[in-house]
Amino acid sequence: MSTAPVAVITGAGRRLGYEVSLALVERGYRVFALHRTHTDEIDFLIGQGVTALQVDLADPDAVQARIDDIVRDTTSVSLLVNNASTFETDAQDPRQRPAQAARLFQINSTAPMQLMHGLGPALETAARACGRPSLIVNITDIFTERPNPQYGAYCASKAALANLTLSYAALLAPDVRVNAIMPGPIGFLPRHTDSQKRQVLSETLLAREGGFHSVVMQLLALVDNDFITGAQIPVDGGRRLAQGMARHGQGSPD
Template structure:
């Protein structure tokens, strides 16, 4: 069966590294992002330009997948925006982190159901379970994305497995100075910049797992323990 993996937000950083890893493993990957690369990163990666905050763009993506493929092996909701607090930014993050995954999961459920074992993976954030006073809207919308793991896992069981990944820091900001680097790394028990590896490893585990659904995998280097009150 012709069943690709849909990865959102796969044009750069962690999303691109994930798409490349899946493509190298032999999967066909449909990369849905706001911007397209001039030169595709791998022949197994097919780019589809879409602003997932816009319903018409999502409808076009859904139609593209339904007309071109028999089924879907997986959907990986990686697209994310880390914006400052404010009503306009809250609306944007809600559309990307909540409305878009909700829409795509519902619309593409039938295609996922045609595959013997399909997966939906929500890339949430470690702040989605603890909050963030500096980015309240971001944490809140990621918490909604995390909650939807439970609902869709129940809705689509047993054929489609639905899980969440809660990463902490993976890649430092490119424009950060040394003080920012040291301060940020010290927030975790494991004080180094891991790169995309932990998320890729977790995605591969979930795609292979036969007995995980409705679960949340935390990959934050022990950040939740670093400043725990005793």
């Protein structure tokens, strides 16, 4: 029977979730990779011994079914990374906004809450077996502190996850630590124009993309340092500070 520590990662089929999965495989973890869409990256992870589980986080029953699958397979989970999210502007039609907000909250905050609660006993079991706390890392956003009004529902859903991080840090202590990483501009999407990229980087003190590795390194640091819980750690190159200075006339977005 394998004695490797177990990690569960959502949104593992692409971008940050994929890079986190690879890093944990390299560290000797047995990884459960939750994904919505099957990708070439998922095929590669499967080739590395990862267990891939398809799930639509917008469906609470599907989330619960995957929790049940995991706890049937293992009674011990050392690490949960709630990485998956959906990001979109608020609907133009106000009549569509309640349904949009409900979906964003389900994916970005309620599903992570389901996973934290449902895997809580397995996280506690792992902690007691190895003599050090297990870990949950929630990927939130710097917009939890400075919301963008064009993305009101998204920002609110990530703020809810930030608050849940604090609640579950208290609820699951001392056996489980719960922290959040707040990314800034770590990896532009293909749809971003050159103008949009310049605008974002002009609002970032370090004036460059961080790359997915910047978040992976912070996550691994949280794995290694078992005296941190309830923390909300920005990995944003100082963007939240530059935005604040611009709003107070101390900087310029140009």
